[in-house]
Amino acid sequence: MRLLIKGGRVIDPGSFDDIADILVEDGKIAEIRKSSKNKSKKEKKPSQKKVDKTIDASGKIVTPxxxxxxxxxxxxxxxxxxxxxxxxxxxxxxxxxxxxxxxxxxxxxxxxxxxxxxxxxxxxxxxxxxxxxxxxxxxxxxxxxxxxxxxxxxxxxxxxxxxxxxxxxxxxxxxxxxxxxxxxxxxxxxxxxxxxxxxxxxxxxxxxxxxxxxxxxxxxxxxxxxxxxxxxxxxxxxxxxxxxxxxxxxxxxxxxxxxxxxxxxxxxxxxxxxxxxxxxxxxxxxxxxxxxxxxxxxxxxxxxxxxxxxxxxxxxxxxxxxxxxxxxxxxxxxxxxxxxxxxxxxxxxxxxxxxxxxxxxxxxxxxxxxxGIQNGLKIGSLADITIIDTEIMHEINSDNFLSISRNMPFNGMQLKGKAVFTMAQGKVAYTDDSLI
Ligand SMILES: [Zn+2]
Missing domain, CATH: 3.20.20.140 (Metal-dependent hydrolases)
Known part of the structure; x- marks a missing residue:
């Protein structure tokens, strides 16, 4: 199973911050490849390998x-x-x-x-x-x-x-x-x-x-x-x-x-x-x-x-x-x-x-x-990845929450930005409707 997270701004503080593609293969981070340079000229593919699924992360933030x-x-x-x-x-x-x-x-x-x-x-x-x-x-x-x-x-x-x-x-x-x-x-x-x-x-x-x-x-x-x-x-x-x-x-x-x-x-x-x-x-x-x-x-x-x-x-x-x-x-x-x-x-x-x-x-x-746990996006590690849409406007509504409880004072607040995709230990744990 190969998943390609394509064209997002990948931020791993202290070590990486660029537009890049991340290839996840069998749940592990197989490749992180910059896609900002030479993109239009060479149309270089992020990977020679065939991918099963692609997530378009352009305009979004991709983080550990x-x-x-x-x-x-x-x-x-x-x-x-x-x-x-x-x-x-x-x-x-x-x-x-x-x-x-x-x-x-x-x-x-x-x-x-x-x-x-x-x-x-x-x-x-x-x-x-x-x-x-x-x-x-x-x-x-x-x-x-x-x-x-x-x-x-x-x-x-x-x-x-x-x-x-x-x-x-x-x-x-x-x-x-x-x-x-x-x-x-x-x-x-x-x-x-x-x-x-x-x-x-x-x-x-x-x-x-x-x-x-x-x-x-x-x-x-x-x-x-x-x-x-x-x-x-x-x-x-x-x-x-x-x-x-x-x-x-x-x-x-x-x-x-x-x-x-x-x-x-x-x-x-x-x-x-x-x-x-x-x-x-x-x-x-x-x-x-x-x-x-x-x-x-x-x-x-x-x-x-x-x-x-x-x-x-x-x-x-x-x-x-x-x-x-x-x-x-x-x-x-x-x-x-x-x-x-x-x-x-x-x-x-x-x-x-x-x-x-x-x-x-x-x-x-x-x-x-x-x-004291491993941080960052490491090649060969199980993929823990969050994709953040920093532009999306949304209203906080606890009716949409997956928690059993509802106790918080933020209902109705209009906010800009949220997580749209979460992959934990190489498994998709959450995908937002806006990404489908
Ligand atoms: Zn306390």
Missing amino acids: GLIDMHVHLREPGHEYKETIETGCAAAAHGGFTTICAMPNTNPVNDNRQITEYIIQKAQEVSAVRVYPVAAISKGLKGENLCEYGDLKDAGAIAFSDDGRPVMDSQLMRRAMEYAKGFGLPTISHCEDMDLAGKGVMNEGAFATKMGLRGIPNAVESIMVMRDIALSELTDSPVHIAHVSTFESVCAIREAKKRGARVTSETAPHYFTLTEEAVGEYNTNAKMNPPLRTDRDRNEIRNGLVDGTIDAIASDHAPHSSIEKEVEFDLAANGIIGLETSLSLSLQLVVEGVLTISDLVEKMHTHPAAII
Whole structure:
């Protein structure tokens, strides 16, 4: 079986950026050939070999398969919100060929049986690659460390108690020392739970007006600074998840200047929305960390531009209407993001904040480096490829989503650009109608 992806702008940041054809043979990348030069004169064919199928990618962007390093699949335990299968389908729809599954399932992914289950199930139901992030502490309780060796051996690629912070600094220090020994990063959900108290949205005048309890920026930045300090103490890499505040960006920027082993990610909602999206007590704009102010949003953008923020990850957090159609105080935190992440991020390119190549770095190259997996388009490797139409206008409509859940505040938004084709491990995982 030979598939030719023809005439797209192939971007593999740091190594390739040109109009080219990609030949995929039996699921593997067989050839990448520039087609920009001498095309009209020689009519040189991209390959002498006969192809079974051709995809016209002219005018489109062809990239290594995008990676979302922060996803909450709800299996095992909460399959009514999302299963590994539906999460992978949503990922492919959104242009992702690789996702990292956070450990706050039920039971928690704190032992090799669950890690192995997630990997095996994913292989059975989808071509999308799923890398489990295992828990730091047993049961996410922040008391006892998990068996890191066992978890790494089973396939875990990082450790995190995401959904909860590790409040005990001594335990976090031991966790980082332990993770260093196994050569894996620690992903930190930065939240001082004592300071957060019973806050449900960003602290400030808006929350006061709404009569809702606030969460100050310091809830996040205190822990960002602590975990950078612990990373420097232990010389162990730390990755800061879902950065939402001005102060966190400043702290990470300064730490990077010192040479600290810190990387970070933000989610599209933090550079797209502000606290005002909470509007009429919209629980689909309730998340943790909460949406912040314009000042924070601007600094997140600055952080993306200057490299302080390495990656964009969705923090895809499916919930059913049971958890969301309740009073704001009681509603679950989080929104789905796999099927909106790329389109929302492409608006940064539309607005001239990032180049398309920068964006591919943040959604492929850097996440791959952080979790330690192969990146780029490599001849002979199974094909992980995303084709992006940067010109297509579309309206976000969750009725079209493949995720089981619908919790997000972007319905009706008009956006330019989306994924139109996703190939994972050499298999077609999603094809948009516009490409047929
Ligand atoms: Zn988190």
